Amino acid sequence: MDRDSLTITALVPENVTSPIVVFDDNAALKAAIVERGTARHLTEDWDAAGLYLLVDRSDASGEWGAYVGKAPSGIRDRLKNHERNKDDWYRALLVQRDTTHGFNSAQIGWLEGKVYDLLKAAESARLANKVRPGDETLAPYDRQALEMVLVSIQRLMRLMGHDPSSSDDTDASGAVRRDHFGVKLVQILEAGLVEAGDVLVSTNGAWPARARVAPDARIEMDDEFYDTPSGAASAAKNGPANGWDFWARQTPTGSVPLSTLRAELLERTTPPEH
Structure with a gap:
C-alpha cells in the first residue's frame, strides 16, 4: 500500500438522512459527513x-464557500x-476525538485556526470567516500531536468532494505556474515571512522530514539544496509533491504551512478592489 494513503473505516448508511461516519485510527478521530437538513439524525455521541x-x-468556476468553527459544548x-x-x-464535516476524554477547548481552538489557514491557502475555497480564529495557549507538545489530525482533515475534505489543496509552484514541465502570480520562496524570504536558517517540517505524518x-x-535537506519547495518535498517523498502544502515553517507557537505564508504575501501585495 502507498505510504501516503490514509487507511480509514467508513460506515455508509442505507439512506441519505443518516451521516457517513468515518474512523481514523491513526489520528484517533471520529468524523461524520452530513448533508444539510439531517442534523436531527445525529446520535447523542455527537454532543461531544x-x-x-x-x-x-461549487460554482461554475469550481470555487466553493467554506466556514470553519468549533463546538466546545457539543x-x-x-x-x-x-x-x-x-x-x-x-x-x-464534523470531527471529534475518538478517545475517552476527547478534545479540550484549547485543542479545538488551535485546530480551528490551522484549518482556517489551510482553507485560506486553498486554490478553490472562499472562506466565510471574517477573522482568523485560533487558540495559541496550546502547549507545543500538544501541537505536534495534532499535526496528524490536520493531515486527516485535509484528506477527509477530499473524500467529501472539496479538495483544500493549494496550487503548486510549478507545473509538470517545471515552468512557474501563474495561479499565484509566480510567487517564489525568495519573495517570502524578502518579505520577512521566513528567515534564513528557519526550520521547515513536513505537514504529512506519513512522510516526516526536516529541512x-x-x-x-x-x-537544504540532508546536505542537498533544492531550488523550490516542491523539489525538496519530492525528494522527501521520493515522488511528486506540492511543496507549498508539504512544508511548514516551525515556530515556537506551532508550524505555519508555506502556502499560508504565500497567501499572506499576496494579501499584502494585491491592490484592493474598487
Whole structure:
C-alpha cells in the first residue's frame, strides 16, 4: 500500500438522512459527513466537543464557500443552529476525538485556526470567516500531536468532494505556474515571512522530514539544496509533491504551512478592489 494513503473505516448508511461516519485510527478521530437538513439524525455521541466545517456547492468556476468553527459544548447542537441560521451550506464535516476524554477547548481552538489557514491557502475555497480564529495557549507538545489530525482533515475534505489543496509552484514541465502570480520562496524570504536558517517540517505524518531555509532561498535537506519547495518535498517523498502544502515553517507557537505564508504575501501585495 502507498505510504501516503490514509487507511480509514467508513460506515455508509442505507439512506441519505443518516451521516457517513468515518474512523481514523491513526489520528484517533471520529468524523461524520452530513448533508444539510439531517442534523436531527445525529446520535447523542455527537454532543461531544469538536470541530466542524460547512461547505457550499461549487460554482461554475469550481470555487466553493467554506466556514470553519468549533463546538466546545457539543457539535450536534451547533450544527442544528447553523441549519436555522446559515443559508448557503449544503454539506458539513464534523470531527471529534475518538478517545475517552476527547478534545479540550484549547485543542479545538488551535485546530480551528490551522484549518482556517489551510482553507485560506486553498486554490478553490472562499472562506466565510471574517477573522482568523485560533487558540495559541496550546502547549507545543500538544501541537505536534495534532499535526496528524490536520493531515486527516485535509484528506477527509477530499473524500467529501472539496479538495483544500493549494496550487503548486510549478507545473509538470517545471515552468512557474501563474495561479499565484509566480510567487517564489525568495519573495517570502524578502518579505520577512521566513528567515534564513528557519526550520521547515513536513505537514504529512506519513512522510516526516526536516529541512531549513538557506540564505539564497533554496531549501537544504540532508546536505542537498533544492531550488523550490516542491523539489525538496519530492525528494522527501521520493515522488511528486506540492511543496507549498508539504512544508511548514516551525515556530515556537506551532508550524505555519508555506502556502499560508504565500497567501499572506499576496494579501499584502494585491491592490484592493474598487
